[in-house]
Amino acid sequence: MGGEEKLNRDATDSVIEGNEKTPKKKKPKRMPYKMLIKEELYKFFTGTVSPRTRARVRYFLDINRERMLKTLRLKPFLRYVEVHLVDHCNLNCRGCSHFSPIAGEWFADVNQYEKDMRRLTELFRNVNTVRLMGGEPLLHPQIESFVALTKRYFPKADVRVVTNGILLPAMQDLFWEMCRSNSVILDVTVYPPLKGKEQFFRNLANSKSVKTDFHSVSAFSALYNDKGDSDVKRSFLRCRSWQYCPNLREGRLYVCPVPAYVHYFNETFGSHVPEDGWLDIHAQSLSGWDVLALLDKATSACRYCMFGWKPIRTFPWSHSTRSVKDWQATVR
């Protein structure tokens, strides 16, 4: 039987038996997944994706790396940590989430910081990003020592000094030299009173061969829920999908800045926002994995936080009046 004849008979049979195959509609061709992934990775590495997408991709990669290390029973890494060098500030922003407008003068201690860094090397294989901040960190007279210590213990870390820029022109050569030789990046937040100064700051840092990252902030949000009835889980989940911001302070690692600095708020306004949500990193028999587990748990302070719970009150930047209203999510 010839091939063509066989094909005809097959077709006839299928019509007779009522199982004629209807020709499939052609689907529009999709880009193969491999190419899609390649394209997204290209965008990611060339910096053309939004910062939010970058953060999400990083988070995804970090989580997977974390899982792998856990399976292999290896020490974990800490993705990110913030450290206050001072609590007070030379700018007085309404709604400052670190409570600097109502903070007293406080300076971090270099010896304590060295002790804490050494302990972190025992708990973690690396800390990916360390942000030295405040308050205004340039107000600390020994800022260079903190920069040098951070890099000594975590040479591979992305170390940043977070500043409002006001004091940059007054910084001594030693500060610039420390930043340059340790590849520290200056994270400059430009608030409305400093608008227009960005290029000046950029030129100054360039002349010292120090890298900078700028971002402008012209609005703030009020997050304090004085009723203390926020949905803790929802607030925390939403909060973590936006930010991962553990704070290290005098041997304690806090879930976020709120429990770390809210004592200023409680003292000033007579409120009772819980100040737990931390652990002592020097406690014996503690592992890096124990620390990460704590950082993934909501704290009781989340009950007083409106993050992701209801639409939050935002307002244009202005000086703080140091009244409770500056932080209140709902003003009655």
Ligand code: SF4
């Ligand atoms: S510059 Fe930063 S730390 Fe200082 S008051 Fe403003 S938001 Fe707070």
Ligand code: SF4
């Ligand atoms: S108190 Fe809770 S919800 Fe608010 S910023 Fe901290 S971790 Fe996030």
